Amino acid sequence: MPKKSVTAGFATRAIHVGQEPDPSTGAVSPPIFATSTYVQEEIGKHKGYEYARVSNPTRTRLESNLASLEGGIAAPVFASGMAAINAIATLLKSGDHVVCGNNLYGGTPRLFNQVWSNFGLEFTYVDTSDARNVARAIKKNTRMVYVETPTNPLMALTDIRAVVDVTKSKKIDLVVDNTFMSPYFQRPIDLGADLVIHSTTKFLNGHSDGLGGVVVCTRPEQAEKLAFLQKAAGAILSPFECWLILRGVKTLAIRMEQHDKSGRIVADFLSRHKKVKKVFYPGLPDHPQHELALKQMSGFGSMITFETGSLANANKMLRKVRVCSLGESLGGVETLISHPATMTHAAYGEKGRKAIGITDGMVRISVGIENVEDLVADLDQALAAI
Numbered sequence: 593m594p595k596k597s598v599t600a601g602f603a604t605r606a607i608h609v610g611q612e613p614d615p616s617t618g619a620v621s622p623p624i625f626a627t628s629t630y631v632q633e634e635i636g637k638h639k640g641y642e643y644a645r646v647s648n649p650t651r652t653r654l655e656s657n658l659a660s661l662e663g664g665i666a667a668p669v670f671a672s673g674m675a676a677i678n679a680i681a682t683l684l685k686s687g688d689h690v691v692c693g694n695n696l697y698g699g700t701p702r703l704f705n706q707v708w709s710n711f712g713l714e715f716t717y718v719d720t721s722d723a724r725n726v727a728r729a730i731k732k733n734t735r736m737v738y739v740e741t742p743t744n745p746l747m748a749l750t751d752i753r754a755v756v757d758v759t760k761s762k763k764i765d766l767v768v769d770n771t772f773m774s775p776y777f778q779r780p781i782d783l784g785a786d787l788v789i790h791s792t793t794k795f796l797n798g799h800s801d802g803l804g805g806v807v808v809c810t811r812p813e814q815a816e817k818l819a820f821l822q823k824a825a826g827a828i829l830s831p832f833e834c835w836l837i838l839r840g841v842k843t844l845a846i847r848m849e850q851h852d853k854s855g856r857i858v859a860d861f862l863s864r865h866k867k868v869k870k871v872f873y874p875g876l877p878d879h880p881q882h883e884l885a886l887k888q889m890s891g892f893g894s895m896i897t898f899e900t901g902s903l904a905n906a907n908k909m910l911r912k913v914r915v916c917s918l919g920e921s922l923g924g925v926e927t928l929i930s931h932p933a934t935m936t937h938a939a940y941g942e943k944g945r946k947a948i949g950i951t952d953g954m955v956r957i958s959v960g961i962e963n964v965e966d967l968v969a970d971l972d973q974a975l976a977a978i
């Protein structure tokens with residue numbers, strides 16, 4: 593996209609940055625460069641691409657697009673969200689300490705506790721919805737604070753600016769997993785975060801047809817280290833998967849608008865349903881951090897968790913859904929409904945879930961963009977089974 597790209601609006605950048613027509617043919621849709629290597633004219637004389645683990649033009653396009661949407665300087669992409677989080681851990685050294693939110697996607701503490709702690713990294717988990725807990729957990733060797741906001745599945749928020757006030761003066765990097773909001777509704781870098789990660793598998797792709805992850809950087813040395821890691825460790829995203837995200841992201845703005853609209857309607861319906869004991873959604877006025885949500889996010893999104901009362905109740909309703917699809921994952925155009933205790937948060941174990949308030953009766957819904965009346969009717973008939 594021409595120089596104006598920096599000032600262009602979000603939807604314009606999503607559709608045009610890195611999405612320029614192919615210069616050799618004029619094709620409007622960027623080509624998928626299915627190649628492992630690139631021919632050289634003579635030793636060391638090439639067009640900037642040498643080997644596909646190091647770089648690929650389809651990947652370059654996606655990385656510039658995502659950097660633009662999050663307001664970062666680079667956005668190296670990896671084979672999955674977990675590969676992106678793993679890449680972040682490699683920025684640390686043995687002996688370093690990380691303060692983490694105590695309610696993260698289950699795979700993240702699994703990676704930290706069962707892999708990285710064997711290599712000398714130390715992790716402390718606190719409730720980051722109060723920034724004072726972060727300040728209290730910081731030690732001499734703390735190098736990073738890692739949060740998800742809203743959290744998965746409890747939908748608790750972390751005040752990004754308040755945590756930045758704690759970390760910036762101490763030169764500690766704040767990493768925000770922005771998967772639930774997408775850059776359309778939340779821009780952590782604008783609020784002072786140092787790194788942003790996404791499972792692009794979710795809203796950025798938007799169509800439940802590929803895995804991927806991205807780390808959005810704010811400083812050149814981060815970008816250099818992560819580009820080196822792509823080359824050295826090789827957990828890069830394939831050109832086809834890059835292309836799927838390039839295609840999906842073109843409609844991110846309009847999809848997020850509809851996700852948000854329908855999310856609010858479904859949350860309101862659930863909050864008034866007599867079989868539902870509690871609803872966790874930052875858009876509801878009774879959410880304890882509703883005011884912060886209004887300040888920090890420009891929409892509430894479509895992730896909602898609700899309490900059915902027991903595992904048996906959750907199972908009764910989940911067996912009955914017809915329009916909603918029972919399955920792990922989120923952020924697709926289709927409504928996905930899941931059971932955190934046995935799916936995304938199974939790795940926490942019963943004790944771990946109890947400690948942070950994840951119950952067996954909780955159901956999480958990622959509201960898609962189907963006709964919202966059909967979703968409400970489907971949930972209503974499913975809840976009747978309880």
Ligand SMILES: Cc1ncc(COP(=O)(O)O)c(C=O)c1O
Nearest residue numbers: 672673674697744771791793804
């Ligand atoms: C918030 C969040 N972060 C990271 C991940 C991991 O991403 P992936 O499944 O693409 O490895 C997930 C997966 O569900 C997630 O929900």
